[in-house]
Amino acid sequence: MNRNWLFVGILSFSIIFSPLYISKVEAHSHPQTEERHMHFHISDQEFNNLIKKGYSRQEIFRAHFISKHSTEKNLEKILSVYKKNQSWEETAKHFGVDLEKIKQDHIKKHKQFYERNKTKIIQYLTTYTGKSATELENFLKDDVDLHFLVVAAAISKKSNTDISQIIQYKKEGKNYKDIITMLKLEPNTVFMEAKKIHKDIYKIVQE
Structure with missing residues (x-):
C-alpha cells in the first residue's frame, strides 16, 4: 500500500465501520457527497444508480471497501448479500475479507510510518x-x-x-x-x- 494512504486507510476503516458515521450519513444530506464518493473511486453513474435502487450512502461506501479487498468488484452483488444477512462482518467473510486482519495490518504499517x-x-x-x-x-x-x-x-x-x-x-x-x-x-x-x-x-x- 502506498504510504500516502496508510493514514487514510485506517481512518477510513474506523469511520466507515463506525455507528456514529452511519447515523450522521443517514440523518443529513451532505454537500460534500460528490467529493466523498470520488474519494472512494466510485463513478457518479454507479453511485447514483445504486442510490436509485434503494441503497444508502453508507451501504455503498462499505460495500466498496469490501470490494477493494476482494476479488468481487460488483458492488451490487456485495450489497445484495448484505441485504440478505444484514451483517457486514458476515458479508465480508462471504467474499473472503477479514475486516479485523485488515484493520490490524493497517495499524501496524501506520505505526511503522510514524516511527520512521x-x-x-x-x-x-x-x-x-x-x-x-x-x-x-x-x-x-x-x-x-x-x-x-x-x-x-x-x-x-x-x-x-x-x-x-x-x-x-x-x-x-x-x-x-x-x-x-x-x-x-x-x-x-x-x-x-x-x-x-x-x-x-x-x-x-x-x-
Whole structure:
C-alpha cells in the first residue's frame, strides 16, 4: 500500500465501520457527497444508480471497501448479500475479507510510518497547532501516540478547541467517537481534515 494512504486507510476503516458515521450519513444530506464518493473511486453513474435502487450512502461506501479487498468488484452483488444477512462482518467473510486482519495490518504499517518519520511529523504539527515541539513531545508521554496527536490536531482545528483539551479528554478515557460527538463535529469533517494533514506530512517526508 502506498504510504500516502496508510493514514487514510485506517481512518477510513474506523469511520466507515463506525455507528456514529452511519447515523450522521443517514440523518443529513451532505454537500460534500460528490467529493466523498470520488474519494472512494466510485463513478457518479454507479453511485447514483445504486442510490436509485434503494441503497444508502453508507451501504455503498462499505460495500466498496469490501470490494477493494476482494476479488468481487460488483458492488451490487456485495450489497445484495448484505441485504440478505444484514451483517457486514458476515458479508465480508462471504467474499473472503477479514475486516479485523485488515484493520490490524493497517495499524501496524501506520505505526511503522510514524516511527520512521516522528521528527518531521512533530515539526509539521508545531506549525499546524501553534504548540512547541516540547509541548507536543510532552503530550506523547501522556499515553498518546502520534496517530492520536494528528487526529487530535484535526479535531482541535475544526472545533476551535485547544489541542491540550483534546488530549485531556483522551486522558479521561474518551475515544475519537466520544470527543467528536461531544464537540458536535461531523465525522467526515474530521476525516477530511486529518487526511489533509497526512498528505502534507507525506509531502514533507518525501523532500
